[in-house]
Amino acid sequence: MSTLDPNDIEAKKDALIWSARRCFDLGLQTNAGGNLSVRLSAADAIVIKPSGVGFAECTRDNLQVVHLDGTIEPSSFKPSKDLDFHLNLYRIRSDINAIVHCHSPWATGFASAGLEIPCLTVQTIEKIGRMPLIPLSSNGGPQTEVEITPVFKDPSIRAAVLANHGTIGVGPTLTKAQYLAEIIEETAHIAFVRDTLMAAHGKTAADLPQYGTAMEAKAARQAS
């Protein structure tokens, strides 16, 4: 276990409070659900929101410091139910320094219908590529590290959506993970509007050129 730097802990807690507040203000997370975490500069410890604390109620006093071996620094709060998947993602991916997990409604609606959110905007094609859908556990329970870790073993995966549950955005910084949580929800909303309008107009495909995958788009740009 490396030594913890109190200044770093304070700065990371403040950053987490900012991110949590932003999720709440944008309607990505109400009540006390969801959770978010950020890696400390010591690299083998994180700051994470505990269980039962709302995104709008995060303070320096209730956020927890947890080592990647699972040891929790003294805290009167209960650890998040999702602590293990956060710890696992930090353990398997050194490029992940922050995780934002919200129960945002448009994205969770898509996943609960068994639909993967399509990366249909230029931004999602270029920045995300794919947002895998992770079903409930085999016994019908909520997704845990058992279902989530294998998906993130692919180093290209930055976002995923959990059926009947919520979204996960990861990033090299908290701001980037936060933006991903926002982009996932925004994309689900756009996809819903597109699909609803296409159905209302009896269309099965838009009468427009398709943007394609990020790789194809790049190849097309280079060829032109």
Ligand SMILES: [Zn+2]
């Ligand atoms: Zn959750």
